[in-house]
Amino acid sequence: MQSAGLFATMSFIxxxxxxxxxxxxxxxxxxWPKYSPTNKKQSAVDIVINRIVDDVLTGRYKPGDxxxxxxxxxxxMSMSKNTVREAIKILVAYGAVEIRRPEGTFITxxxxxxxxxxxxxxxxxxxxNADDLLGLRRMIDTGVFLLIIDRGLDKEDEAxxxxxxxxxxxxxxxxxxxxxxxxxxxxxxxxxxxAATKNELVKVFHDYVADLTAExxxxxxxxxxxxxxxxxxxxxxxxxxxxxxxxxxxxLEETIDFSYIYWKTTYKL
Numbered sequence: 001m002q003s004a005g006l007f008a009t010m011s012f013i014x015x016x017x018x019x020x021x022x023x024x025x026x027x028x029x030x031x032w033p034k035y036s037p038t039n040k041k042q043s044a045v046d047i048v049i050n051r052i053v054d055d056v057l058t059g060r061y062k063p064g065d066x067x068x069x070x071x072x073x074x075x076x077m078s079m080s081k082n083t084v085r086e087a088i089k090i091l092v093a094y095g096a097v098e099i100r101r102p103e104g105t106f107i108t109x110x111x112x113x114x115x116x117x118x119x120x121x122x123x124x125x126x127x128x129n130a131d132d133l134l135g136l137r138r139m140i141d142t143g144v145f146l147l148i149i150d151r152g153l154d155k156e157d158e159a160x161x162x163x164x165x166x167x168x169x170x171x172x173x174x175x176x177x178x179x180x181x182x183x184x185x186x187x188x189x190x191x192x193x194x195a196a197t198k199n200e201l202v203k204v205f206h207d208y209v210a211d212l213t214a215e216x217x218x219x220x221x222x223x224x225x226x227x228x229x230x231x232x233x234x235x236x237x238x239x240x241x242x243x244x245x246x247x248x249x250x251x252l253e254e255t256i257d258f259s260y261i262y263w264k265t266t267y268k269l
Contacts, residue, residue, distance in 0.1 A: 049087045051077060052091065052097075142252065143202060145255075149246065157195075217263060
């Protein structure tokens with residue numbers, strides 16, 4: 001996965017504040033604005049984490065770059081060395097930086113699944129419910145469709161998606177097809193759609209949500225088979241393709257609603 005996946009995940013794990021005066025181009029000898037204790041929304045450790053991540057996102061540090069020492073970071077940020085050390089420990093736990101003794105501390109070269117662990121924990125222990133997950137998937141799917149419609153679908157991507165739809169349809173309509181295999185091909189189809197946006201950040205988050213909802217998609221397919229309505233699964237993919245190929249008589253909202261008919265009921269236990 002490209003370094004964009006690293007940037008996307010770091011920004012997803014850590015709350016990034018929008019800079020007011022544009023991108024900062026600081027060299028290692030310059031200091032950050034001094035931390036003010038009147039900022040009650042973030043701890044000093046959070047401030048350090050956000051500043052390091054911000055510097056990765058804005059290109060000051062690139063994947064694989066060595067960070068200044070804890071003492072240097074403390075001086076540059078007007079923070080204590082213990083605060084910087086605690087922030088580095090958290091970034092290591094996130095998988096965003098790595099310590100190589102005796103060389104020093106480095107920005108991770110690329111995305112690793114470890115980076116998504118804090119997101120998983122937050123979902124497990126937060127007050128989020130099924131409606132939140134439904135809303136998250138809807139937001140991602142809507143964004144994917146709008147990006148493709150806006151930029152247009154490449155001929156190569158269109159041909160690949162049509163081929164995948166043909167494969168998926170024959171599998172779905174086969175009476176002895178394995179349900180988990182059908183679910184994998186369904187996710188593959190949607191991952192191809194996300195890739196067709198040519199936006200690596202969108203693809204990272206789309207694929208994460210797809211993995212997160214994989215089991216519920218299997219349950220939705222089981223419900224379709226129980227209702228003897230496997231044709232619905234084929235129709236959903238066809239409606240999706242017609243939408244991005246601009247051949248659809250349905251709106252974006254109608255297409256998404258149609259595709260969620262079975263899936264959303266799997267969370268209403």
